[in-house]
Amino acid sequence: MPTRSEMWNRLGAEELDVLVVGGGVTGAGIARDASEFGLRTALVEMNDLAYGTSSRSTKLVHGGLRYLETGEVGLVFESVSERRVLMSMAPHLVKPLGFLVPVFHGAKRPLALVSTGMWIYDALSLFRSPKIHKTLKADALAAEEPCLRTDGVEGAPLYYDCSTDDARLTLEAAIAATRAGAIVATWTKVESFVRDPSGCIVGVNVRCMLTGQTKEVRARAVVNATGPWTDATLRMAGATGSHVLRPTKGIHIVVDAAKLPLRHAVLLMHPKDARVMFAIPWGDRTYIGTTDTDFQGDPADVAATLDDVDYVLASCAEYFPRNPLTRDDVIATWAGLRPLLAPPEKGDDMAESQVSREHHVFVRDDGLVTIAGGKLTTFRLMAMDVIDVVRERLGAEFPKRRERRKRSRKLLPGAFGYGDTAEVAQRVRTLSGNALDPDVAEHLASTYGGLAVHLAALVAQDPSLGEPLVAGRPEILAQVDWAVQQELAATVSDVMVRRTQLFFRDRDQGLGAAAEVADRMGKLLGWDAAARDASIAQYEDEVARSRRWRNEARA
Ligand code: FAD
Helix, strand or coil: CCCHHHHHHHCCCCCCCEEEECCCHHHHHHHHHHHHCCCCEEEECCCCCCCCHHHCCCCEECCCHHHHCCCCHHHHHHHHHHHHHHHHHCCCCCEEEEEECCEECCCCCCHHHHHHHHHHHHHHCCCCCCCCCEEECHHHHHHHCCCCCCCCEEEEEEEEEEECCHHHHHHHHHHHHHHCCCEEECCEEEEEEEECCCCCEEEEEEEECCCCCEEEEECCEEEECCHHHHHHHHHHCCCCCCCCECCEEEEEEEEECCCCCCCCEEEEECCCCCCEEEEEEECCEEEEECCCEECCCCHHHCCCCHHHHHHHHHHHHHHCCCCCCCHHHCCEEEEEEECCECCCCCCCCEEEEEECCCEEEEEECCCCEEEEECCHHHHHHHHHHHHHHHHHHHCCCCCCHHHHHHHCCCCCHHHCCCCCHHHHHHHHHHHCCCCCCHHHHHHHHHHHHHHHHHHHHHHHHCHHHHCECCCCCCCECHHHHHHHHHCCCCCHHHHHHHHCCHHHHCCCCCHHHHHHHHHHHHHHHCCCHHHHHHHHHHHHHHHHHHCHHHHHHHC
16 A cells, blocks of 8 residues: 555646545545546545544444435435445445334324334335344333333334444545555645636645645546535635535534443434434444534534533433433544535536435536535445546546446455454454454454454564553554554544544543554654654644533533
């Protein structure tokens, strides 16, 4: 894998067919498809891969049961089909999860209606859901999920969707792109567009956010895949029309699984406004969310407020009265912006070229291709829609969409050599000479899939890399080496938030490990003391932002 600085050096030195702006799941998916189909491709991301919404979702690959209520059957069909495809492309990352829907007597949506919805949901997956739903009676529900309030329960359908690691899904799509020849330059911000004499966009001016260097990068097509920053990018291109997006904020809270132990995800209706939320088991933790509030600020400064946290806790109090959670139980929070499409009125300087109800691909007169909206689950379809537009603009010869649809199902990197987690974990232990404990081996297998064996090999070469980053937790030093050498990690935050999940899972959000991680990264990347300290400080700021609501609580 080329290093981040090698990627930067290649930018501007190689001819490009397509340059993608934005390294969320949308941009990574486009770069993967474009490079797989022979286009000379670069992706530039101003921060880390998945820095934006793509590491801040509810982490589900799902059909969107709730769309059935609004009659958007086509959309659900599309999403459950994608769920099946992603389960086979990335079985190590997209894993079946049972969802309980407790229905109480007198509920707005009675059990018969919810059950009908479940049958439709299973039927739309052509009965190839991870498992077909069944309905539990109150006593069975109490046995399955002892924390859940069951008095007054009429029944609880149990249906199946998938959980995922959103950041890693993005990362693996980007790595797949690099394997197909794409340049993926992180910490590289587009600051302006380059135009030919007729005003058409023929490239971008970028700045390396780590060194301050700038350069011009030319490409035959430029794609704006900047998620919640879509309107900002369009304004940079001179757009003066109405907004494409109406972003809304969603937050999640993380608590110790011992405080709220769950076997299944539970669908909650908020007691105040009946909004659908989820409580999701997450190994040693449980997370609960999400909220949905308008957001107009800087997308880089999105954070949970005290009101957000209290709103989520209120929902838990209603459903899990025997396990009362307080603000003090919150280990971590995350907040993200949904890049939702604004109501249909379009920007005055845009022509719509492709439409789906969840995402739009627009081409401006100056040639800038923009993709807006969408979700994690449908990233592969979104990429195909964008590639159709790009191919048409470039006049490139491409296989037909049907053929491409098939070929874009290629496995993501960690899926190679992955049968199931237990089997990979066993190999990891053996390869490490049994130096790694079973829980560490399992953690590596479930995080990296088939790639976990390479981390075991690192430990076999240098046993000190098997040391835990935080005492008592399964994350190990080898993950830092792997992140830097194979996953383009360039800052302490990259490692803490998106390569490991210490930011979310560790009681101290990984602050106690930051110095050790920085020292190791500094050794691998040749940092001086100032660069090391700056990277630690940046991480501390990120943790502080996620804890800002606590200051409101104290005030
Ligand atoms: P982003 O991930 O935000 O990526 C855009 C990137 O562009 C950012 O990394 C940013 O740094 C970069 N960028 C911006 N400007 C520039 C520039 N000038 N130069 C270079 N780079 C730039 N979907 C699901 O399928 N399942 C779910 O469970 C789910 N839950 C969700 C829960 C919440 C609370 C939210 C907010 C969303 C959820 N979604 C879910 C939706 C899904 O997460 C998003 O649709 C998806 O992650 C958006 O990806 P993106 O790549 O378009 O945007």
